Amino acid sequence: MVNENVGSVRVRVPASTANLGPGFDTLGMSLSLYLWLEMRQAEQTVVHFAGEGFQGIPADKENLIYKVAQLVFDAAGVQVPELEIGMRSDIPLTRGLGSSASAIIAGMVAANALIGYPLSNDRLFDLATGLERHPDNVGASLFGGIIAAAWDGEHADYVRIEPPRNLKVLALIPEFELATTAARAVLPQQLSLQDAVYNISRSSLLTAALSSGRLDLLASAMRDRLHQPYRAALVPGMEKVLTEASQRGALGAALSGAGPTLLALVDRDGGRDEELEAFMQSVMRENGIEARTVWLEPDLEGAVCETGIHPDLFLELIKGELSS
Ligand SMILES: Nc1ncnc2c1ncn2[C@@H]1O[C@H](COP(=O)(O)OP(=O)(O)O)[C@@H](O)[C@H]1O
Numbered sequence: 001m002v003n004e005n006v007g008s009v010r011v012r013v014p015a016s017t018a019n020l021g022p023g024f025d026t027l028g029m030s031l032s033l034y035l036w037l038e039m040r041q042a043e044q045t046v047v048h049f050a051g052e053g054f055q056g057i058p059a060d061k062e063n064l065i066y067k068v069a070q071l072v073f074d075a076a077g078v079q080v081p082e083l084e085i086g087m088r089s090d091i092p093l094t095r096g097l098g099s100s101a102s103a104i105i106a107g108m109v110a111a112n113a114l115i116g117y118p119l120s121n122d123r124l125f126d127l128a129t130g131l132e133r134h135p136d137n138v139g140a141s142l143f144g145g146i147i148a149a150a151w152d153g154e155h156a157d158y159v160r161i162e163p164p165r166n167l168k169v170l171a172l173i174p175e176f177e178l179a180t181t182a183a184r185a186v187l188p189q190q191l192s193l194q195d196a197v198y199n200i201s202r203s204s205l206l207t208a209a210l211s212s213g214r215l216d217l218l219a220s221a222m223r224d225r226l227h228q229p230y231r232a233a234l235v236p237g238m239e240k241v242l243t244e245a246s247q248r249g250a251l252g253a254a255l256s257g258a259g260p261t262l263l264a265l266v267d268r269d270g271g272r273d274e275e276l277e278a279f280m281q282s283v284m285r286e287n288g289i290e291a292r293t294v295w296l297e298p299d300l301e302g303a304v305c306e307t308g309i310h311p312d313l314f315l316e317l318i319k320g321e322l323s324s
């Protein structure tokens with residue numbers, strides 16, 4: 001049964017950047033770009049969208065958010081077959097900023113709230129990782145901050161790290177899309193022992209550096225030989241940005257998730273923001289790629305849920321803006 005006191009729930013979920021270089025499928029950080037989702041029980045299922053990039057996304061029971069909500073209801077032993085869902089998002093899709101993870105977390109957190117929170121956040125994390133197949137993005141979107149996580153196929157162990165206070169982020173977002181499945185398909189099935197050691201050592205150093213605020217170590221700790229070299233051909237200009245960003249004012253740089261977004265970590269007091277931004281944009285221009293830069297913060301809250309709101313407010317606003 002639906003909790004009668006909760007007519008409608010609204011959640012705000014951050015975007016995320018996965019890997020941070022060497023922490024492939026392990027490290028994620030949430031970012032101050034958001035998806036808002038409202039959900040309520042309905043007579044008939046319908047999904048409304050506001051914002052760009054949702055062309056081709058199903059507005060019926062095929063929608064990812066409807067499906068993940070049903071997964072939560074099943075896990076809780078509750079039936080809520082028809083839902084009205086409204087969403088607005090500032091997170092660009094298929095750019096390496098974790099839009100699918102944000103959608104999964106939003107659907108799960110909203111569904112869990114709608115039925116009175118029977119599942120813990122740790123349980124939602126396992127369910128979400130089972131869908132996404134890697135815990136880095138979903139962990140960051142759910143818990144906020146930086147997440148170090150290990151997934152055994154059923155359960156994810158994790159530690160949340162508070163991002164260093166001085167850390168901010170410059171994202172260079174190309175106009176073209178790159179599906180995560182396509183960027184995983186180019187990865188090798190096997191690695192040499194040297195490359196494995198290269199990544200284990202840097203991923204460990206990076207986790208320790210982020211935990212202890214050693215920003216001076218990021219340039220070397222963010223280097224990677226597991227996925228970025230293989231994905232470089234998919235993102236023209238990437239190699240130059242990653243090699244030179246730390247000489248142009250970044251603490252370190254990485255491909256964001258599976259790309260194509262490139263990410264620079266920056267010291268708030270570094271004083272070279274304009275130089276870095278101009279450098280990253282010029283590399284994209286040299287390669288004939290249209291791209292925009294966005295300054296972001298690490299998000300500290302993760303998924304935030306509001307209940308008991310006026311039932312019609314958000315959905316009516318979205319429906320007024322555009323209909324699905
Ligand atoms: N809000 C959403 N509602 C429904 N599906 C979504 C939503 N956001 C993302 N998706 C799905 O996730 C896909 C993008 O996932 P992916 O290729 O992993 O890229 P990324 O997660 O880096 O943006 C989209 O093509 C779409 O199918």
Ligand SMILES: N[C@@H](CCOP(=O)(O)O)C(=O)O
Nearest residue numbers: 018025096097098180257258
């Ligand atoms: N660890 C994954 C992360 C994918 O992130 P996304 O934001 O591109 O979906 C990978 O590198 O494949």
